[in-house]
Amino acid sequence: MVTVQTRFSGVIRPMVRREREEFTLPDEATYRDLVQAWVAQYGPNLARLLLTSEGELRGFAKMYCDGEEIRGESVDLPIARTGAITEVRVVVFAPSAGG
Numbered sequence: 001m002v003t004v005q006t007r008f009s010g011v012i013r014p015m016v017r018r019e020r021e022e023f024t025l026p027d028e029a030t031y032r033d034l035v036q037a038w039v040a041q042y043g044p045n046l047a048r049l050l051l052t053s054e055g056e057l058r059g060f061a062k063m064y065c066d067g068e069e070i071r072g073e074s075v076d077l078p079i080a081r082t083g084a085i086t087e088v089r090v091v092v093f094a095p096s097a098g099g
Contacts, residue, residue: 062093
């Protein structure tokens, strides 16, 4: 199992009503699986904010793992790619103003 410490920021924080949340996922879980765990926990409003109608992470939604931006095809990478990781910190941003 991989433990993922998630830190919510921006407009996401009031939506989920917390700054941090811990999720435990199977070793083979991907970042996409993590997003689905958030949606299962926090509901369809979060899904509409983060995901396109095709289920892809929106371009303006930013997810970082240990300083590395997770986007495009990298959302399908296993979170614990090296097998040695037991804890990952992910920060998620979504736009809070136009520009």
